[in-house]
Amino acid sequence: MRTAAAASILILLLSFGAKAQSIYGMNYIGEAVHMGSSRHQALGYSAVAVQDTINSVTPNPASTADLPMGTLTFQQVLSASRVYFLDFSSKQTRYQVPTFTVSFPIRKGLVMTTGYRTRYMGRADFVYQRDIEGAPVAYENYKLDSSLYILPVIVAWRPFDALRVAGEAQFNFGSIIDKVNVWFDDLNYRNVDSQRRRNFSGLSWGASLLWEAHPRLWLGCNIDGAVNYRVDEVVENTTSVLDTSTTFDYTLPLALDVGFAANAFGRWWLSSSYWMRAAADPAGFPQLEGSVGDETHIGVGIERRASNEGHILNRIPIRLGFYTDKWHLQFPPGQEVNSMFLTFGSAIPLGKSPGAIDYTLEFGRIGSKAENFVEENVFRLGLSFSVAEPWSKRSTKRH
Numbered sequence: 001m002r003t004a005a006a007a008s009i010l011i012l013l014l015s016f017g018a019k020a021q022s023i024y025g026m027n028y029i030g031e032a033v034h035m036g037s038s039r040h041q042a043l044g045y046s047a048v049a050v051q052d053t054i055n056s057v058t059p060n061p062a063s064t065a066d067l068p069m070g071t072l073t074f075q076q077v078l079s080a081s082r083v084y085f086l087d088f089s090s091k092q093t094r095y096q097v098p099t100f101t102v103s104f105p106i107r108k109g110l111v112m113t114t115g116y117r118t119r120y121m122g123r124a125d126f127v128y129q130r131d132i133e134g135a136p137v138a139y140e141n142y143k144l145d146s147s148l149y150i151l152p153v154i155v156a157w158r159p160f161d162a163l164r165v166a167g168e169a170q171f172n173f174g175s176i177i178d179k180v181n182v183w184f185d186d187l188n189y190r191n192v193d194s195q196r197r198r199n200f201s202g203l204s205w206g207a208s209l210l211w212e213a214h215p216r217l218w219l220g221c222n223i224d225g226a227v228n229y230r231v232d233e234v235v236e237n238t239t240s241v242l243d244t245s246t247t248f249d250y251t252l253p254l255a256l257d258v259g260f261a262a263n264a265f266g267r268w269w270l271s272s273s274y275w276m277r278a279a280a281d282p283a284g285f286p287q288l289e290g291s292v293g294d295e296t297h298i299g300v301g302i303e304r305r306a307s308n309e310g311h312i313l314n315r316i317p318i319r320l321g322f323y324t325d326k327w328h329l330q331f332p333p334g335q336e337v338n339s340m341f342l343t344f345g346s347a348i349p350l351g352k353s354p355g356a357i358d359y360t361l362e363f364g365r366i367g368s369k370a371e372n373f374v375e376e377n378v379f380r381l382g383l384s385f386s387v388a389e390p391w392s393k394r395s396t397k398r399h
């Protein structure tokens with residue numbers, strides 16, 4: 001019954017045209033956001049062991065220990081897709097709230113970083129027909145606006161030439177807002193408006209390592225600690241005397257990311273990583289019971305690094321990648337949702353400054369009509385902008 005109802009909603013959703021996060025991301029938890037700048041996006045998010053350039057948005061915070069100067073980085077992702085269900089289709093466009101971080105070298109090999117990073121996101125706005133016994137035809141407009149984010153404080157240290165480590169305190173916040181409006185063609189019936197708001201807050205930790213096992217081989221690891229969210233929920237319904245509030249706990253399990261980067265030949269580097277997070281208990285989200293599993297990400301990338309010598313084309317990096325995800329959400333319940341993406345990117349140097357503009361194109365598919373009844377073909381554009389400035393004390397001359 002639940003599966004049939006969900007399928008009916010999806011049919012109507014597609015026919016009316018949804019403007020949302022991925023169809024599979026409208027699961028009251030949101031869509032996972034991978035770490036890193038557009039450089040790492042172009043490498044299929046496989047760069048946990050890649051020694052970084054001048055960049056403070058990175059998949060491995062330990063790499064920021066190499067930053068020699070104050071660095072500011074912005075990362076923005078824009079997305080467009082077409083969703084298919086049977087003979088129905090829908091175009092979608094969406095964006096991610098920009099990630100930004102700033103790094104301050106305390107001394108050589110010791111760097112502090114802070115900023116803003118999106119952890120999950122999800123948006124929806126769609127209409128479908130609702131049959132109510134004993135009443136005329138009703139139409140329901142459902143809106144979802146969710147954003148869970150992190151304010152990180154990171155300290156990265158290089159105790160030895162071959163080793164970088166980092167510790168991270170993560171201040172987690174965000175909200176999930178569901179709004180429903182039901183209206184009737186018959187003016188004798190009054191419209192219904194309701195809203196449910198869940199506010200999330202929690203403190204978590206992270207730890208990272210980057211090790212130069214050999215000049216041609218780097219190993220990396222991230223641990224993203226579990227987040228014990230406190231959730232304050234308020235439900236409002238304007239057509240009856242109802243204004244309820246409650247509090248519950250929701251735990252997002254620990255995540256682990258491991259990988260390597262190897263110098264294949266010349267300026268060409270190969271990278272690969274594996275990320276996983278165990279399934280969360282859907283406390284407070286009964287509609288997800290039986291529909292949440294472990295999430296995994298496997299990424300590979302190859303990069304021709306820029307050279308300061310030779311033709312201008314030698315100064316431009318070339319990046320290619322591939323990644324596949326198994327999502328937390330299962331649809332229909334018990335059926336895994338998988339995605340596959342190809343990535344391509346490069347960078348534009350900012351003159352003689354140490355910064356750069358990185359860009360990435362992603363092409364991929366989420367789900368399949370054969371297994372999940374719904375298939376989404378996705379195009380994403382990623383842009384990053386980094387600037388850096390040496391930190392030094394201004395000398396004062398006394399006369």
